[in-house]
Amino acid sequence: MTVDWAIISPLVVGMIAAGTGWLTAKIQHKGRPENALIDQLQEEVASIRTEKAAEVALMKKDIADLKDEQRASKKRERIRDDYINKLRRHIEEGKPPPAPEWPDGLYE
Numbered sequence: 001m002t003v004d005w006a007i008i009s010p011l012v013v014g015m016i017a018a019g020t021g022w023l024t025a026k027i028q029h030k031g032r033p034e035n036a037l038i039d040q041l042q043e044e045v046a047s048i049r050t051e052k053a054a055e056v057a058l059m060k061k062d063i064a065d066l067k068d069e070q071r072a073s074k075k076r077e078r079i080r081d082d083y084i085n086k087l088r089r090h091i092e093e094g095k096p097p098p099a100p101e102w103p104d105g106l107y108e
Helices: 005-030 032-092
Strands: none
Touching: 005 032
């Protein structure tokens, strides 16, 4: 089972932010040392959000690259299959060498 960080990350960050908001509301009237802790927690939440956003962006780019690679692979496979069928027809018809030319677009 794979973990979908694109869904889980915002949820975790949201829970942390909600917890921080609750702590802020509860502690705000207590004074200066608590405010320092709140500021620290808010900075940590902001840092986590930035990290996760960067990770999600990188994952999206990786997925797009993999999709492009898969499309190119499928195209090569179709071209090869067509060429194999062309070679088989050439042989079945009893035609002598040379074999049909290599197809265009195989290694684009």
